[in-house]
Amino acid sequence: MIRLHKPIASLIVASLLLGACAAPVAAPQAPAAPAATEPPAAPAATQAPAAPSGEVVKAEPGKAVKMVLLPKFLGIAVFDQANQGAQEAHKELGNPEKLEFLGPTPENSVAGQIEIVTTAATQGVNAVMLSNNAGDQIVPAVKKAVEAGTKVVTWDSPIPSAEGESVFVAQVDFNETGKVMADMALSILGADGGKFAVLSASPDAANQNAWIAAMKEALKDPKYAKLELLDVVYGNDQSEESYKQALALVDKYPDMELIMAPTTVGIAAAAKAMTDEGLCDKVKVSGLGLPAEMVEYTKSGCAPEFALWSFVDLGYLTYYLTYLLATNQIEAKEGVKFKAGRMGEYTITKDPTREKGLRVLMGPFTVYNKDNVDK
């Protein structure tokens, strides 16, 4: 109980202090404990609830909020980049508490995430930023955490039912993903179009399915009339399976000219398979990929174009939103606007992909080709 006590106490004190000063104050750089010795100058009631909708809330820096950034699992470059972004925002906002980057190991991802959420709640963490890999299995743990006063914000991958989650920070608009993929296909195959197939992660990955559905929708536009989607196959985000599936596509469809893989594992494995089998002249690879992993293939012409969003920005934006929510400067409500440091203004909206959820949309994509892939 003592562990739970301290951060909450310091949080209350910090918010009281802030409520007392109308103008933005300089960040009190002192750690949380000394803050408790300063006399609260004003009654708690003056703390305004959330800003009325329509007004853009700018974060008051310097509040002590204990936060945990929880990726799907540790050891993956993109999650580390998200952590960089979150740490950058953490410094900017001068939060005297620690921002912890905690995650399970790959083989223990689902159970590990549930455990970390549970532990965070009992240890009095104020907010957990979660890239959910456990589907709705995580809901009971998240609900308990919320009851204990922990805010849960998701990023990268939401809680499907949205239960317990405050807001989801979506990396890109799912419809835009579909359009970006169709555009890249058209740009690679040329005005005459051609046949292509999709190599996805797993058949039950919500974001992958939404992207593919959005791409099918985009393909109805007469602009893409000459593109023909042959098949959708799944490599389960494993190098071995993706590699095999890519070659199977080549064997199945002799007139296929492009493999579109909206997964970083899939796109790298497909490009390697085409390179190893000397098929790059016939079949190109595109999709969503990491520049560092794709340099080799973009330069060789095997994967002339691919896209991705910035995970650093995703972490940064998630941190700002979570900080604002955890310090009660904003409420998780439709129409609430806030400023996320260097990234500008964002609005909380209904999530069109989930019935109950709220989301903040980051966007946009960066399209990489041989001119910018190694920068």
Add this chain to the structure above:
Amino acid sequence: MKAITRAIRPEQLREITLAALIVVVVLFFSSQIQGYFSGRTFNRVTASVAIIAVVAVGQTLVVLTRNIDLSVGSIVGFSAYFVGTQLANDNTLSPAFAIALAIGLGALMGAINGALVAYGRVPAIIVTLGTLAIYRTILVDMSGAKTVVVDALPQWLKDLPRTNLIQIGELDIRLMFGLAVFVVLVFQLVLVYLRFGRRLYAIGSNPEAARNAGLPTQRIVFSAFVLCGALAGLAGFMFLARFGTITVVAGQGMELQSVAAVVVGGVNIFGGSGSMIGAFLGATLIDLLEQSLIRWLRVSEFWRDALLGLLILLAVASDAVILNRLRRIWAQDGVSVQGKPVE
């Protein structure tokens, strides 16, 4: 009849059955998939089976002694990542050094498993389930979330997967497949002709009898684990060459794939019987089925795994039934049969 029962043992018949099954699968899918019966299918399967075949050889050594190694997937990943990082940092490292490093690392991790199982007397399934997680965790911690990227690797490694050992018409025998076959044959000879190999069977058939007969069972079980780790390390090097992009999830799930190959290949999971050729054929059959099913338009993505599982069960069950029948025939003919008694 006697002539046949004298000439071959039931275990060899099991291998023949597997080979026949492979032929049946090939014939069936040839009638289903256009352009299936070609050199291309051969090239696809051989290139893809090479890595798991090497892991399965190591797994067989351990399973023969009535143990199991569930940490092989983590060892493959660790060795692929570690060697990949060294090569990315210094492109001038020689291939021989890289391979030796991979094998050495694997052997070291295998030695930890072996010591705990053989001398610590902890059940293998517990030890290796623990080290599965431990090796992976060390890898995650060591990696600092960096990925080994193809761009940074030396050219010889990038070229390795497409290097042919020999080319016969449409058929490419890739260097990596050649290496896998070499490993299988060497260890098959070890099992048949070396004292070490025979002792593995003795320990697996009856550990107590083996101990009473004065066999150094602890040392032998320890060596089996070291060799299994070393082979997983070698497979890690092959994994690095084949996929290039290595993250901390590399090799995940290989422990179960290797156990599946071994079991389908007729190696008794309770130790004491089986062969390297069998394990190799088991790995080939599974990969062939998988590769065929993903090319067979009639099967939806969602049913593929279930169908693959069903076929594996069928293969094992029919194999067991046939083998039991055959053993009875052999027993009637009065030829001594190695391995488990007839039920």
